[in-house]
Amino acid sequence: MSVATPIVPLDLTASSVELTRMLCDIPSESGDEARIADAVEAALAHYPHLQVLRFGNTIAARTTLGRARRVAIAGHLDTVPINGNVPTRFETLSPEDAAADVAGTIPGEYLWGRGTVDMKAGVAVQLKLAAELVNPVVDLTWLWYENEETSAELNGLGLLAAAHPELFEADFAILGEPTMAQVEGGCNGSIRAEIYTHGRRAHSARAWAGVNAIHAAAPILARLAAHEPATVSVEGLDYREGLNAVGIRGGVAGNVIPDECAVHVNYRFAPDKPLEEAEAQLRAWFDGFEIDILDRSGAARPGLDAPLAQEFLRAVGGVAKPKYGWTDVARFSALGIPAVNYGPGDPQKAHADDERVRLDEITAVERGLRDWLTGEDAGATA
Structure with missing residues (x-):
């Protein structure tokens, strides 16, 4: 007889920093999100102002206040594989240690461990605000989903959108991917492909009797080495391919x-081109070779011209930047919902063995979202 795994308690009244630690100490590698989804679902059950729905290991929670506008705020629950970096720990990074870090890390107080950057700090902020904001100036749809760090067809946000399109009726969306507490608009698209060469087997002592397929791949590598990636300006933001x-x-x-x-x-392309055009470009670069497309995800335009996006940008301050990596803002964009990235953590530390998030970035994102969603800033309107 199997015994159910006890649900790990999450205290949504804790600070967003402590809540980040709690979430990160629940292992949730892609495909193994059941425990953390159980914990999130159980924690949200205490808040009657939220309508909670679970789909697989994806959790949605909504307010129904009759506001004129609705905002979707999302974050993924999974991480890349753990590599000796769970459980988490707090650490202070001195100026000397920071200067020695090739990623250009800033000195300060950090939480170290898998998922701290990508992206449980963002999820922690979202969960805390979902629990506390009973009277926001817009209606809110909170989305926490599985399988972001794996193949596109398993992505929990995509599966939820197909099964429950009503949850994606929104005027604006925010994804809590790491941006160092700054707004990053849109995202590059991504195509992964395998390019093949073929030969003929033979004994290596009589190599002349065969054709070496690895040697035949030299022109592919030469084209890659000679390629000069473009920088493409889209709506005032420069995306590097x-x-x-x-x-x-x-x-x-x-x-x-x-x-x-x-x-x-892997081809990372700017949001000036649709997915089909990007794939055609990739095939043209490797004309004459057999190509198998393994995975492809479209880019997303910045979306910063939307009124809610402008209000949000004014509220949190700073100058918008481009998002170079692919994120699920592309899924919202494909549904006609303008979306931006906004979360704690340095993207250069995502997936790193020394993954760590500055504590003041966690609190800054919480403050920025809270002020905007409660109308504490001058830009937010119902």
């Missing part, structure tokens, strides 16, 4: 000439 080999496989045995080689390529 990228075309890179991220893997290569081939070979049968140490004494066999290989008959196949595959170069795994």
Whole structure:
């Protein structure tokens, strides 16, 4: 007889910093989000102003106050694999330690551990505000979802949108991906492909009897090395593209000439072009080779011209920047919902073994969202 795993308690009255620690200490690698989804669902059950729905390991919570406008605020519950960086710990980074960090880390107080940056600090802020904001100036749809860090077809936000499109009726969306507490508009798109070469097997002692598929991949690598990535301006934001080999496989045995080689390529493209055009460009760069598209996700335009986006930007301050990595703002954009990224954490520390988030960025994001959603700033209107 199987025994149910006890639900880990989450205290939504705790500080957003402590709540970040609680969430990060619940392991939730992609595909293993049940425990953290259980904890989130159980914690939200105490708040009658929220309508809570669970779909798989994705949790949605909504207010129904009859406001004129609705905002969706989302964050993913999963992380990339843990590598000795759970449980979390607090640490102080001195100026000397910060100067030695190639990522350009700022000195200060940090929470260290997997998920602190990508993106449980953002989720912690969202959960705390979802519990506390009973009278926001806009209606809110909070979305916490599974399987963001894996293949697109498993993405919990995409699956929820297909099953419950009514939850995606919104005028504006905010994704809590790490942005160092600054607004980042839109995102680059991403295509992953494998490019193949073929040969003929032979004994490596008689290599002339075969054709080496790995050697035949040299022109692919040469094209990649010679490629100069573009910087594309979209609605005043400069997006940097990228075309890179991220893997290569081939070979049968140490004494066999290989008959196949595959170069795994990732193309990050600016939101000036639709997905189909980006794929056509990738195929043109490698014309003459067999190409298999493994995964593709469209880009998202900045969306900063929407009235709610302008109000939000004024409320939290600063100058909007582009998001270079792909995020789920693209899913909202595809549904006609303008969306931005806004969350604590340095994106350069996402997925790193020394992943860590500045504590003051967590509190800054909480303050920015709280002030805007409660009308404490001059820009927010019902």
